[in-house]
Amino acid sequence: MNLPVESRRVFVNALTVDVEDYFQVWALSPYIPRSKWDETPARVERNVDLVLQLLDEAGARATFFTLGWVAERFPELVRRIAAGGHEIASHGYAHAKATELDRERFLADILLAKTILQDIVDAEVKGYRAPSFSIGRANEWAFDCIAEAGYRYSSSVYPIRHDHYGIPDAPRFAYRSRDDLLEVPITTVRFLDRNWPAGGGGYFRLMPYPVSRWLIQRVNEIDERPAIFYFHPWELDPGQPRVPGVDAKTRFRHYLNLHQTEHRVRRLLADFRWDRVDRVFLESFAPLSRGAPNQGEAGGFRGAPNPAHRFAPHPPSRGGDGR
């Protein structure tokens, strides 16, 4: 655990950003329904531009799971993300949870988002993330739809216990949900016989930063795997309008430590190497030949990490920050 820095094998981890506005969060949907989105003041453009600036300063690349609804209204923003060398992936069109849709409507939503994004960036969109990690044991048909829509990977499972999402017994590391679809679950650590969240979201704002750093280091050094981490642009925006009438639990979860997130993201970018999901995970999984035996752990193929991305020089220390 406490190896000298020079002898540590430094992984390239995958950084992901879910591009949606503060009012599109599922827990706020009772207060701001979809029919009111267009008349609600947007903050997504300024917030994503801040994220792009932080990534640029750190020389890091990331994957942006972008809502089709946002892309339609801010196509130039999507082009700016792609121009920065980042991966454009899909977060569906209207931020509906897969658990709220039937097969046909789910497929239509993720196809529409893919089409809109591909038209804007003129490149293949390979990745999809379900809103609120809403693929569970009850709707595994969603993986069939994701493959049918032409995506090559999904990052829609959080293998933890949570009141809104999660498959606690899903594989912790990238696996094939089908022969032609890679699932990249959000990073967890194994401790006291259960999985604990280590891949960002509200936990990143709840816990002091050194805990997040320790969790990622643990995955890299003990599990010897790259981590996948996520946050939202609105989490760096303490100035966002407060939605009135919100219940206490949602208020706590949504507004907690917003003023600290930018600084924490800066530290995260300085402490680890980050790249896009397609480069960290997808490129290291060769396609399975038809009829090949199932080669892996729980439910799928366990691929060898891509050596090119496994070990890389640590970024130069960013002296003088001091915060």
Ligand SMILES: [Zn+2]
């Ligand atoms: Zn989302």
